[in-house]
Amino acid sequence: MEVAVVVRGTVHFEDDLGHGTNRDAEWLALIRALELAQAQGLTGAEFIGDAREITGQASQALARPDEAADRLEDGGHLSRVIALARDVRPARIRWIKREQNLAGIALAARHPR
Template sequence: MYFEGGCQPNPGAIEVAAVARGTTYFFDDLGCGTSSDAEWMALRQALQVAQSLGEPDFDLIGDSLEVIRQASGMTIPGSNAAAEHLARYEVCAAHGQPRRVKWTPRGQNLAGIALARRNASR
């Protein structure tokens, strides 16, 4: 399960993409925030998509190293906003956790590629 969040401008309107089983899910109208807020929202949206698909074993894969490290417990949140995002993620994850939260380079993040393509075609 790939995830990507963005906002335009930064801060600005948040948009999110998640890719599972070759299908892309886009989420808009998520409010305004920073690129970090967008990545956290993308992580939670991807988690919820995986849970709704009934995936018993799944990884969450994204290109935001900061969010990956915090969500996987490798580092502690560096701000109150990040701590709040982590707490919301943990509540969602209680209903079905990923095997791991994994980093991938931006060019290999299928959700990031899908979001960039959609924005280029607008």
């Protein structure tokens, strides 16, 4: 798996993340975005993604982290997001269309058809 994250116009690629599903890659991209925000000292950042299921679950979990912890079934990704968000509280996590997602566009450019 590989993921891309765009922070302040700069693309960050992460390669060789092992095997997994598209869902895993989407979770790992959000986790990496939170890690980068933390490393850069960003607060109140907006996190966007084109996987509606992931952005929705993450938003709900951050609104009610104690309730989310009771129903974690995602291989630990959501618990990692919750833990990182304690230090880097997102202003919000929201869904955007695939064609608007700069990280997705950057990944697609790496693999032209």
